Amino acid sequence: MPRYAVPLLTCVFALVFLGTGVAHAAKLEVxxxxxxxxxxxxxxxxxxxxGGGAVGLAxxxxAIAARKGQALHRLAGKVFFVSMFVTYLIGAGVAPFLEEGQRPNFVAGILALYLLITALITVRQRGPVRTNWRHYVGLATALGITLMGVVFMYMGANSAxxxxxxxxxxxxxxFIVAGSIAAFGELNVILRQALSYTARISRHLWRMCFSMFIASGSLFLGQPQVFPESFNQTAWPFLLAFAPLIALIVWQGLLRLRGRKLRTA
Structure with a gap:
């Protein structure tokens, strides 16, 4: 985790501690x-x-549109990480204190944080990725998220x-899809004991894009009340919500094409 994450973590948890009085509220209101x-x-x-979510999406x-590895891409990526880190941490930290059930939101926040942090750690490593303790922690986290998805599906199917x-x-x-893919990725690194440059970029790319998809989906599909009804009746909410996944498919395809060219060069 980058050095600025620690003070951010401290500040947000301090706010959560000060804001425990919102436990009696249905939402983040008093x-x-x-x-x-x-x-x-x-x-x-x-x-x-x-605010963090708005800045993070922008x-x-x-970051998606900029040329990869250039100054604009790196700057936008740093802003994305910091703003989304704050947004996801508040979402996951506050959810247990709310009166209305927020268990799915808590797990979604943990999933988004996990993908965001591991994506940054992956891209900051120089050379081939080597197995370390973070991958074992990541594997346990991914498996836990997958298990919670299965448990929630069972609970929902059997609830009144x-x-x-x-x-x-x-x-x-x-939760099941993202957790399973993430767990497979962690297990792949543990078994192989390393990741190539192309695999490292691919790992960074899908984790960042999927983390962004959680935010865009939560906004455009989960908060329709903030948009005009005329907008909600169009296909735009779905297109904007799934835009990070569309970008992921495009960039993964370009990455694989580049890899083939390098192997045949």
């Missing part, structure tokens, strides 16, 4: 009669979460409402 310090802490968390688009905290069983396929 009663009008709540103490001032609770209101300030809640507002700080809310605006940091929303910088993510810039047919959901888990408002989410249908089908929604948890995301």
């Amino acid at each position: 009663d009008p009669d709540a103490p001032l310090w609770i209101k300030l802490a809640t507002d700080a968390l809310l605006y940091a979460h929303i 910088s993510g688009v810039a 409402t047919g959901t888990v905290d408002g989410s249908p069983p089908q929604a948890f396929i995301l």
Whole structure:
């Protein structure tokens, strides 16, 4: 984890501690009669979460569009990491304190954080990636996320409402698919004891794009109330939500094509 992640982590958890009074709220809101310090802490968390997500999506688009490895791509990638780190950490940190069930949101936040952090660690390593303790921790995290997806699907299918905290069983396929792919990737590094340059870039690419997809999907499909109804009735919410995955497919194809050219050169 980069050096600036530690102070960020400390600040966010301090805000979570100060904002534990939001536990009685249905969302990240408080009663009008709540103490001032609770209101300030809640507002700080809310605006940091929303602002971080907005900056993260904008910088993510810039990072995807920019030429890879160039100054703009690196700068946009750093901004994306910091802003999304704050957003995901607040989402995962606050979810357990809310009165309404937020178990799926908590796991989604952990998944997004895991993908974001491992993507950055991967690309910052010079030369072939070597196995270390991070891959074992990553494997355990990925397997845990996959297991939670299976558990949530079972709980939703057998609950009276047919959901888990408002989410249908089908929604948890995301946890199973992403967790399984991530676990396979960690296991691949552990067994091979190394990753080539092309595999390292591929690992970075899919983790960053999938992490961004969690944010774009949460915004464009999970928060329709912030957009005009005329916009929601079009295909744009789906296109924008799945844009990171479309970009992932395109860049993975270009990466494989480049790899073939290098092998035949």
